[in-house]
Amino acid sequence: MNDPYIVLAAILFTIGLVGFLIRRNALVIFMSVELMLNACNLVFISMSQVHGILDGQVAAFFVMVVAAAEVVVGLSIILMIYRSRRSTSVDNLTAMKH
Amino acid sequence: MTPLAPLAFTAPTINYGLFAPVLFVLGAACVGILVEAFAPRALRFQIQVALSLIALAAAFVNLVLNWGIASRALIDPVTVGQVVTGSLIHDGATQVMWAMLLGFGFVSLLLFAERRVHGGVTAFTPMAAATPGSKAETEAAEAGLEHTEAFPLALFSLSGMLLIVAANDLLTMFVALEILSFPLYVLCGLARHRRLLSQESALKYFLLGSGASAMLLFGVALVFGYSGSFAYDGIVTAVTLSQESDRLLIGGVALIAVGLLFKIGAVPFHAWVPDVYQGAPTPVTSFMAVCTKIAAAGALLRIFYVCFGGARLTWQPVIAAVAILTMIVGTVVAIVQTDIKRLLAYSSVAHAGFLLTAVTGAATTQSGLADGQLGSVGAILFYLIGYGFATIGCFAVVTVVRAHGREATELSQWAGLGRRYPVIGISMVILLLSLAGIPLTAGFVGKFAVFTAAWQGGYWWLALVAVLVSVVAVYIYLRVIIVLFFREPAGEAEVTIAGPMTLIVLAISLIGTLVLGIAPAPVTNVIAQAAEFLHAVAG
Structure with missing residues (x-):
């Protein structure tokens, strides 16, 4: 199946994944994760159209809600780290290296 | 492109x-939030402990009363033109896993409620929002504040775990996974001592x-794109009938497996x-180590056995490789x-690796296992019960071994203890x-069961x-025992007198470990009879 939307979503997902793996700022990593979630939404919606069923569009709403909840938890944790360290770089997270 | 079906619900x-x-669990969590908002601060701890323990006990009693009831779909939506099995499914495996989750959740919450070893407050920080070492934090600690939000x-998190082991479509599975994860992220950052470590871990x-x-989620999206269905039985049908290429x-x-293996810790x-x-x-930690592992293993088993059990996919060698890597890396690094x-x-x-050997074996009634025998599912569940008792007990011991008012977690401090x-x-x-899996303990019976399941499934080399x-x-565990008994006491760490909660946890875990080790038959019989996945339910 060579649906162009799948290809586009895969490109978006890969950009998110690469950002997730190589970026060092917790906020940018988090944004990359959100990009990955949006790539998922694109697949859900386009595939919903291809198969002629609504399930995928409903799924997109679920994903949006989950992403919003993730922002609440994630930003509060990142803020907590920023306040105690004045930095959101994940390179500083080495207190437990053995 | 086909036009969308008219919107019907x-x-x-x-x-x-x-x-x-x-x-019960979800309701108690919501009421717990209201308690945080409206109950006076002095009473909150008592109310939260009572509320959560009673809710778990009520849920457990309800589960036991329902035990004999035949398997069926819990929530059964009827969609346009087709009847799907439902988002949640109630079968023998669900019942056993719910019982395990509620039981171990109850025991972990007893540890949450321990105050005596910490000098009259819980193990949770007085003020999570305050910067570590700041004046606000010191004042909050002196005022004896504590975050009783930990209970709701x-x-x-526990309700997410209950949902994920019963989830029978991929979307429900994903949402349940997030429900179980988000509270855990927050809980990790709530330690009273060593705030920086705690924040970092969160x-x-x-x-x-x-x-x-x-x-x-991207894996879920691709499978949806391939099969046009979220429900496990719809996916099975699509996998069996589809003429399209298998790339999606x-x-x-693979991506779904990554997400679940992450939670298991493989x-x-x-x-x-x-x-x-x-x-x-x-x-x-004890809650995560036991309950999250049960939930993730349950979800992984259901997906691989029910959803992708079809003949077109040969996933076993990959999981076998992951199992071997996990066992070896976990063991060598632990040493x-x-x-x-x-x-x-x-x-x-390492224990996740041992579990995965039985997942690979896939010895189920579908693959010719006789009725009443402990197949892969049963073996894994029994293994997790044994692992759960031992792990919660070990972490309970960790909470009482203390030096200078904090947990003494350095192994050298445990010398001669x-x-x-x-x-x-x-x-x-x-x-x-x-x-370690020494005979006469639950760990031995569990290891024997999972290795047998792997063998029965044809993976004798694994x-x-x-x-x-x-x-x-x-050797990992012998090393700790040697430090405990055969080293000169360092005199630094002390065992603090614990309150009744921790003592109950310790007693339960010891009794569970020994009883399941010496006489496992009653429990293995129950699991062998109950713990099979329901494969297809007609509407």
């Missing part, structure tokens, strides 16, 4: 009687966890385990650890021997590797 039928355990958060768990869930399906299955997705286990408050919480974390990674405190020392030895690795793994 039929309300799902919900079987409230069978669904009640989840509702744990209940929310951030690491959150970033890696959200990345893993995003990968899982293979990519989807190599190469284990990097978070030691840091998070070390940094999180110890009661939360060199000097911190007891990190050691238990790597040991939990068993000689000075024989009761704690011998309890720890029994629990460690169970983790079972052989697992036996060899588990011989090496004995």
Whole structure:
């Protein structure tokens, strides 16, 4: 199946994944994760159209809600780290290296 | 492109009687939030403890009363033109896993409620929002504040775990995974002492966890694209009948497996385990180590056995490779650890590997297993019960061994502790021997069961590797026992007198370990009769 939307979503997902793996700022990593979630939404919606069923569009709403909840938890944790360290770089997270 | 079907919605039928355990836990969590908002501060702790323990007990009683009821779909939506099995399914495996989750959740919450060892307050920080070492934090600590939100958060997480083991479509599985994860991210950052470590563990768990869930979700999207269905039976039908190329399906299955193997803590997705286990408050660590592992293993089993069990996919060799890697890395790295919480974390990674051998074996009634025998599912569930008792007990011991008012987690501080405190020392030895898989403990029976399941499934070489690795793994635990009894006391760490909650946890875990080790038959019979997945339910 060579649906162009799948290809586009895969490109978006890969950009998110690469950002997730190589970026060092917790906020940018988090944004990359959100990009990955949006790539998922694109697949859900386009595939919903291809198969002629609504399930995928409903799924997109679920994903949006989950992403919003993730922002609440994630930003509060990142803020907590920023306040105690004045930095959101994940390179500083080495207190437990053995 | 086909036009979309007209928007029609039929309300799902919900079987409230069978669904009640989840509702009890979820309801108690919501009430707990209201308690935080309205109850006076002095009473909150007592109310939260009573509320959550009663809710779990009520859910458990409800589950036992429903035990004999035949399997059926819990929530059964009827969609346009087709009847799907429902988002949640109630079968024997669900019942057993719910009982395990509620039981171990109850025991972990007892550890949450321990105040005496910490000098009259819980293990949770007085003010999570305050900067570590700041004036606000000191004042909050002096005022004796504590975050009793930990109880509703744990209940929310537990309700996600109950949902994920019963989930029968991929979307429900994803949402349940997030419900179980988000509260845990927050709980990790709530430790009273070593705030920086705790915050760091929360951030690491959150970033890696959200990345893993995003990968899982893309896997779900690809499988949906392939099959046009979220429901497991719809996917099975599509996998069997589809004439299209398998690329989307293979990519989807791989990404879903990544997300779940991350939660189980399998190599190469284990990097978070030691840091998070070390940094999180110890009661939360024990909750994560046991209940999250049960939930993730349950979800993984259901997906691979029910959803992708079809003949077109040969996933077993990949999982076998992951199992071998996980066992070896977990064991070898655990041997060199000097911190007891990190050691238990790597040991939990190794145990994930032993579990995966039985997942690979896939000995089920579908593959010709006789009725009433402990197949892969039953073996894994029994293994998790034994592992759960031993792990919760070990972490309970970790909370009482203290120096300068904090947990003494350095192994060197434990030197000679068993000689000075024989009761704690011998309890720890029994629990460690169970983790090592020595006969007469639950760990031995569990290991025997999972290796047998791998053997029955035709993976005899995997079972052989697992036996060899588990011989090496004995050394991890012997090392701790040697430190406890055969080193000169360092005199630094002391065993603090614990309140009744911790003592109950310790007693339960010891009794569970020994009873299941000496007379496992009643429990294995129950599991063997009940623990099979329901494969297809007609409307």
